[in-house]
Each structure stands twice: as C-alpha cells, then as structure tokens.
Amino acid sequence: EVQLVESGGGLVQPGGSLRLSCAASGFTFSSYEMNWVRQAPGKGLEWVSYISSSGSTIYYADSVKGRFTISRDNAKNSLYLQMNSLRAEDTAVYYCAREDSNYPDYWGQGTLVTVSS
Amino acid sequence: SYELTQPPSVSVSPGQTARITCSGDALPKKYAYWYQQKSGQAPVLVIYEDSKRPSGIPERFSGSSSGTMATLTISGAQVEDEADYYCYSTDSSGNQFGGGTKLTVL
Numbered sequence: 578e579v580q581l582v583e584s585g586g587g588l589v590q591p592g593g594s595l596r597l598s599c600a601a602s603g604f605t606f607s608s609y610e611m612n613w614v615r616q617a618p619g620k621g622l623e624w625v626s627y628i629s630s631s632g633s634t635i636y637y638a639d640s641v642k643g644r645f646t647i648s649r650d651n652a653k654n655s656l657y658l659q660m661n662s663l664r665a666e667d668t669a670v671y672y673c674a675r676e677d678s679n680y681p682d683y684w685g686q687g688t689l690v691t692v693s694s
Numbered sequence: 695s696y697e698l699t700q701p702p703s704v705s706v707s708p709g710q711t712a713r714i715t716c717s718g719d720a721l722p723k724k725y726a727y728w729y730q731q732k733s734g735q736a737p738v739l740v741i742y743e744d745s746k747r748p749s750g751i752p753e754r755f756s757g758s759s760s761g762t763m764a765t766l767t768i769s770g771a772q773v774e775d776e777a778d779y780y781c782y783s784t785d786s787s788g789n790q791f792g793g794g795t796k797l798t799v800l
Binding site for chain 1: 792
C-alpha cells in the first residue's frame with residue numbers, strides 16, 4: 578500500500594524557516610517524481626514544487642521561487658521542502674504527492690504550516 | 695501564467711447528472727485530470743488523462759475534453775459525492791490546478 582506521511586509543520590513567525598519531510602513507503606520511491614502541493618485555509622489547491630526521480634530536475638511555483646527548496650533522499654525514501662523567508666500567505670496545509678505520468682496520483686494527509694507573529 | 699477556470703459551485707438533486715467544467719488554453723494539447731476532495735481529507739484522483747477512471751472509482755464518474763474545455767460528469771449523483779472538485783493540467787510554465795468547484799447534492 579502506498580503511504581506518504583508528512584511531518585515538520587507548525588507555527589513559525591514571519592521571516593522564519595521550516596523544513597517539511599515526507600516519508601514514503603509501499604512503492605519504489607526512487608522511481609517516482611514527487612510534488613509538494615499546498616492548500617490555504619478555506620482555499621483551493623496550489624501546486625508548489627516538483628522534483629524528478631533522480632533529483633536532477635526541479636520546478637517551483639512563482640509564489641515560492643527563491644524562498645523554498647525541494648530535495649529528496651532516495652536512500653531514506655524521503656522528500657523534503659525547506660521553506661525560508663516565510664510569509665503569512667504561506668500558511669497552508671502542505672501535501673506531498675507522488676507523480677505518475679504527469680499527474681499526482683497518491684497524496685499524504687498533509688501537515689499544517691502557520692505563519693504568524 | 696497558465697490558468698484553469700472552473701465554476702465556483704454546482705448544485706444538483708440526488709440522482710441527477712452533475713457537470714463540472716474546466717477551461718484552459720492548453721487543454722487542446724494537454725490532458726485534464728480531476729480530483730475530489732471531501733472536507734478535511736486529502737484529494738483523491740477520480741479521472742485521469744481526460745476520461746480514464748482509476749480503479750475503485752464508481753462508474754458514474756466520467757470525463758471528456760473538447761477544445762479548451764474539459765468536463766467532469768457525475769451521472770446519478772449521490773449525496774456522498776458532495777465535495778470540492780479540482781481540475782489539473784500542465785503546460786510549459788508548470789503545473790496548475792483549477793480554482794475548484796463545490797458540488798452540492800441535496
């Protein structure tokens with residue numbers, strides 16, 4: 578069974594940093610591309626970042642470019658999102674999602690990031 | 695930037711057919727995907743590559759695409775289908791979700 582479990586969310590002050598993790602199991606992690614997708618309270622889904630299976634290709638949404646860094650450790654079956662210079666508008670539930678043939682097919686349950694003073 | 699446009703809400707009675715549209719300039723060349731999200735839960739894929747249904751998704755869910763518009767159809771909508779639905783597609787500028795459509799079945 579495919580499982581994705583996010584962790585690392587919490588309350589952080591504006592301008593602060595946070596590192597999210599996503600532990601993957603039930604599939605060959607190193608063979609799949611991965612994404613981070615977020616959802617602000619009461620709002621829609623927003624794609625945040627993509628990383629290829631090897632980590633060699635990375636994309637970001639314009640809203641996070643230069644502040645967030647996606648990475649992965651295939652030996653640990655883990656995906657990460659380093660978030661710096663956080664703003665109030667980054668407050669959201671952050672989901673990691675496996676990608677299959679250009680679309681997210683499995684999603685974790687998400688971790689809440691709250692940016693507030 | 696690339697945009698996908700959905701109606702904010704659709705309402706039907708149980709047993710009726712619900713249609714949710716998604717418009718985007720790249721849809722003639724790119725597949726559309728549809729996700730269902732119930733309150734407090736992670737999204738679930740219900741349609742991929744315009745019209746394919748993942749295993750475990752009821753047959754009442756179907757998809758189509760023509761020109762710049764993709765459509766999710768729920769034939770004989772059930773109360774349990776009440777949820778937010780998002781279309782998704784990609785283009786050279788990145789991945790994009792539609793704004794979401796709240797389906798009310800009552």
